[in-house]
Amino acid sequence: MSNRYLKEKGIESLLFASGAVAVIALFLLCIFLFRDGILLFSEYPINSFLTATKWYPTAEPAHFGILPLFLGSVIVTIGAVIFSVPLGIAVAIYISELASPKISNVLKPVTEILAGIPSVVYGFFGLVILVPIIQNTLELPTGQTALTGSIMLGIMALPTIISISEDAISSVPRTLKEGSLALGSTKWQTIYKVTVPASLSGISAAVMLGIGRAIGETMTVMMVTGNSAVIPGFPSGLFAPVRTMTATIALEMGEVPQGSDHFHALFAIGSVLFITTFIINIIANYVKKRYRFNL
Template sequence: MDRTLRRTKEFIVEGLIFLSGITSILFVVLIFVFLLKEGLSLFKEYPAGQFLFGTGWYPISEPPRFGIVPLVCGSLIVTVGAIMIAVPVSVAAALYISELAPVKIKDFLKAGIEMLAAIPSVVLGFIGMVTLVPFVRSFFHIPTGLTALSGSIMLAFMAMPTIITIAEDAINAVPKPYKEGALALGATRWQMMYKIVLVAASPGIIAAIMLGIGRVIGETMAVMMITGNSAVIPHSFLQPVRTMTATIASEMGETVYGSEHYFALFALGIVLFIITFIINFIADLFLHRKKI
């Protein structure tokens, strides 16, 4: 009796374990299904071509226009700027932390980077508003500091912890004999680092950059607060822009459930979801690529 009771209990527990195991798949599917369910309703009324390639996002004009090109461009310019700042700094920091930093400083630096990752995005947005935005405005003598540049700088800091952590893992994973071999051949430590370590770790570093890009594209609160929220196709970094994420976040509150605008924001969510899905998929490919 006792035994069968125990068996039954175990059967149930292991069933729960299995179910929990597959919830992740369930949730990814659910997310996609619900985005599609709401988002695709837009295209009953509104042509998909105009949505994807239209150059004007005027959701409350009459008739409304839902062309996402300016929003995609907004996301793109902010992301490109952020990655240009974040990648060199992050890879350098990862190299320093894994190859050069003394043990005690290493722990301190890693804690610092974890702390940077922990700062809520809305706080970074707020800090950006009160420090960076006025600085950009007066430095470039422009009418507003709420620009793509401000967004890029702030987002760079949000991408850095991701890139550093994963790049550092990749650098640590470079086999020791590679490094020792290079040094034995008379290379300086620096030559060893950039000729051997960086090359051997490059798949991991690419994955790190991809994940950094994913983080930046999906970032919402900070960009919404400091990029100026103007849905025009940007021509320079010193213009206000509006990203896809900021559009969803700032407009969803004002839409009526079931309206074209509501559906359009979900459709924008689909685009965002697909972009990040692809980015993460590529990152995962690089991360799990067969080691040399």
């Protein structure tokens, strides 16, 4: 056997081992998460857990209704998506297609640096700066609302959406753009009729990753959303305190007795979060394959 063949087999084995470790780690995580979460339902009905409207884990009897927490996560995430997706895609188009090289060489690294800022810093900024602005501008009893959490999560998702969308737009073959311009299209027509559709697969992946960042965020929403476990109305719920599933786990896990129903309920919430993100990933893969096939 030649040294080249041995090196190739060694690299192949190393890559296989790395992939196997990732799959095994995910499998063990699922066992750990669902094993403790499912123990709740030996004492508490699963339909009450999913549909009840009260989360009072320390009451007698305890109420473990996840519905207000789930809806709180949904309304904050939807608000973040509405805020971040149009802005992020617009910035990506500007950096890739419209900005001069000097400006784009500054904006791209700056947006990527924003992704590395710790979430607690975003939360502190939201608590000190944005919360009073929301409260005074809208004349609300408190500025710690779902709207504040949506804005902060939108800001946190922007670097991911901008960076991946810009890479997707920049990877569109130059011949497509030049062909469109040669046929008489303006630059704007080329962007929204050729460039953006051709990069839609990458843009959809960026949006889904942004949604994943928003729905899984803990520290920021815990600091700026008020943590009130009530079912939010729509659209009035945007201007009221809410509590998300991630914030509930972070707030209560440190003080809950291990092995209690409350302990298992928090693991059940983590299981719901896992299933939710899993479904989002399935949808993302479907969207990517669909648009890639069409193009």
